[in-house]
Amino acid sequence: MRGTSTDVESSADRSRRRLVGWGLGIVVLVVGIGHLFVVQSVTGLYWGIPGWLWVQLAVLGGLLALAWLAISLIAGGDASAASTPMDGNSSGSVGTSPESDGGSSTTGGDA
Amino acid sequence: MTASIAQVTFAGYLALMLVIGVYAGRFTERTPADFYVAGRTVGPLALALTLVATVLSAFTVFGIGARTVGTGLGAFSFLGLAAVFYTFVFASVGVTLYRIGRERDVLTPAEYVRDRYESPALGIVYLAVTGIFMIAMLAGQLIGGGVALDTLVDIPYTAAILVMAAFMIVYVHLAGYRGVVWSDVVQSTVLFVVLAGVVGYVMIGLDSASIAAEAATVEPSLFTLPGPDGTWTPLAIATAALAFTVGVPGYPHTIQRYFSAADETTLRRSGVLFALVAIPIYLFGTLLGAWALGVVSVPDPTTHVIPVFIEAISSPVVFGIAMAAATAAIMSTADSVALTMSSMLSRDVYRVVVEPAASDEREVAVTQGFLIATVVLSVLLALAQPAGIFDLIAFAVVGFATTTAPVFLGAYWRGATVAGGVASLVLGPGVTILFFLEVIPPVYTFGMHYGFVGVLVAYGIFVGVSVLTATPGARSISAYSRSIVLDRE
Known part of the structure; x- marks a missing residue:
């Protein structure tokens, strides 16, 4: 595993991606809690919905996008590291039944 | 005449759900793997929608409305925030448990605990403690369903509860987990569309600004x-969100859904899809609860507020569909809980303690028997109505959160021990129950949500006792989590 420079680079790249992913996760946590302290200062009703709630919806949308990005990065970092014996056990998601709606391969790094 | 149209719509919807269940039952094999987790073939959209139908339910339509009337729109804040946080738990712990489930052929949460710690006793303790909260959750659903039937069909509350319970028992017997998922897909879609339609109608067709001003x-x-x-102080919102973040992904019936995923990408995608569907539904529920005050008087009980509001502003057909969707989603949650509870009783108690040589068919048959017992217990609790829907379900959610330390940490930390698990499962939920009953005065939460305090106690005790007791080997950790943990040791 430590033999070639390519291996070392890819390993470092995976670690970096995983680190950035978890860093984004912390950002989501901090912004998610932190915005509660400032959002209540927004007043007024717009279409029957308070201004602070409009702002909060925008914040939650942004946080969800960040969460998606973070999860993708972490998954990319974990996928190669987690090559395991049970990878071959996955039956995948096939057939026409509603519960199998297009799942993909077992080691998903593309989330 | 108006009531009759609504009743016909309602009855027709429930009949449709039953047809779906019967049809799905034709594909369900009488094996534990198929009856409990649909052969581990559930894809991302179906998994997301079954999570939505399972998680939202009575709480969304009835509990949130009552809570909003009493405490304001801040109720949305912690629910929306928690939904964002869930995505990380699904993508991390969910994926790990998925892998462990595949690696060790685990089908139930109690089986995972038993296998992870090589301790049948700890598996039974986990089942016993989570069982308390599952019964509370189930009873909360029945209360919600009883409210809907009482409001819409005008049958007595007691009779309504019994009808719901009977429907549930028949449904799960026929369909198993596969049928639950199929019906969940329809139910959560209808719930989303109906609530979105009503909110859109209020905003565009009825001048929501005026209604809100009147409510104010x-x-x-x-x-x-x-x-x-x-x-809803920032501290209360943040701690409630964190307690739910541990609680909802730690439901035993949520954990069983990790085992049912077709692949790990499914789990990552379904977490985000769940948030995309759940956050709007949370929003719709709180908005309807708040706007209701601008149109109708606060009903008694307050949990009727959203049904009464929808009835006041819409046609009987829309009202019937809305209530039918809500009730069907409630029953979907209830039968998911009942299926998980009965499958653990059968697989982790009956097949371990009573008849280890039982066949697969026998195990499924015993599961169906335990299903009846579980539902009957919940009916008795629902008839006593020990708390409001929101309180009862919130109690169950935070109660589940206090049972997750041996499940979540055990997936990664090889220092986790049986003694730590037992201490955490007894003392964490114990403290939570004492707060819920106000035996411990609320002042000792120091402004935090009481469930969050219970989570801190549960995790602190789990780590502390595990450190002080013998360390097992790493064999019980999955290859996946081992690759993460051992990299850092």
Whole structure:
């Protein structure tokens, strides 16, 4: 595993991606809690919905996008590291039944 | 005449759900793997929608409305925030448990605990403790269903509860987990569309600004973040969100869904899809609860507020569909809980303690028997109505959160021990129950949500006792989590 420079680079790249992913996760946590302290200062009703709630919806949308990005990065970092014996056990998601709606391969790094 | 149209719509919807269940039952094999987790073939969209139908339910339509009327729109804040946080738990712990489930052929949460710690006793303790909260959750669903039938069909509450329970028992017997998922897909879609339609109609067709202004004259602080009684401080919202973040992904019936995923990408995608569907539904529920005050008087009980509001502003057909969708989603949650509970009783108690040589068919048959016992217990609790829907379900959610330390940490930390698990499962939920019953005065939460305090106690005790007791080997950790943990040791 430590033999070639390519291996070392890819390993470092995976670690970096995983680190950035978890860093984004912390950002989501901090912004998610932190915005509660400032959002209540927004007043007024717009279409029957308070201004602070409009702002909060925008914040939650942004946080969800960040969460998606973070999860993708972490998954990319974990996928190669987690090559395991049970990878071959996955039956995948096939057939026409509603519960199998297009799942993909077992080691998903593309989330 | 108006009531009759609504009743026909309602009955027709329930009949449709039953047909789906019967049809799905034709594909269900009488093996534990198929009856409990649909042969581990559930894809991302179906998994997301079954999570939505399972998680939202009575709480969304009835509990949230009542809570919003009492404490304001801040109720949305912690639910929306928690939904974002869930995505990380699904993508991390969910994926790990998925892998462990595949690696060790685990089908139930109690089986995972038993296998992870090589301790049948700990598996039974986990089942016993989570069983308390599952019964509370199940009873909360029945209360919600009883409210809907009482409001719409005008049958007595007791009779309504019994009808719901009977429907549930038949449904799960016929369909198993596969049928639950199929019906969940329809139910959560209908719930989303109906609530979105009603909210859109209020905003565009009825002038939501005027309705909200009228509601604000009834309760001036309704639209502020802290709410009329100052409930929703940033600390209260953040700690409630964190307690739910551990609790909802730690439901035994959620954990069983990790085992049912077709692949790990499914789990990552379904977490985000769940948030994309759940956050709007949470929003719709709180908005309808707040706007209701501008149109109707606060009903008694307050949990009727959203049904009464929808009835006042829409046609009987829309009202019938809305109530039918809500009730069907409620029953979907209830039968998911009942299926998970009965499958653990059968697989982790009966097949371990009573008849280890039982066949697969026998195990499924015993599961169906335990299903009846579980539902009967829940009916008795629902008839006693020990708390409101929101309180009962919130109690169950935070109760589940206090049972997750041996499940979540055990997936990664090889220092986790049986003694730590037992201490955490007894003392964490114990403290939570004492707070819920106010045996421990609320002042000792120091402004935090009481469930979050219970989570801190549960995790602290789990780590502390595990450190002080013998360390097992790493064999019980999955290859996946081992690759993460051992990299850092």
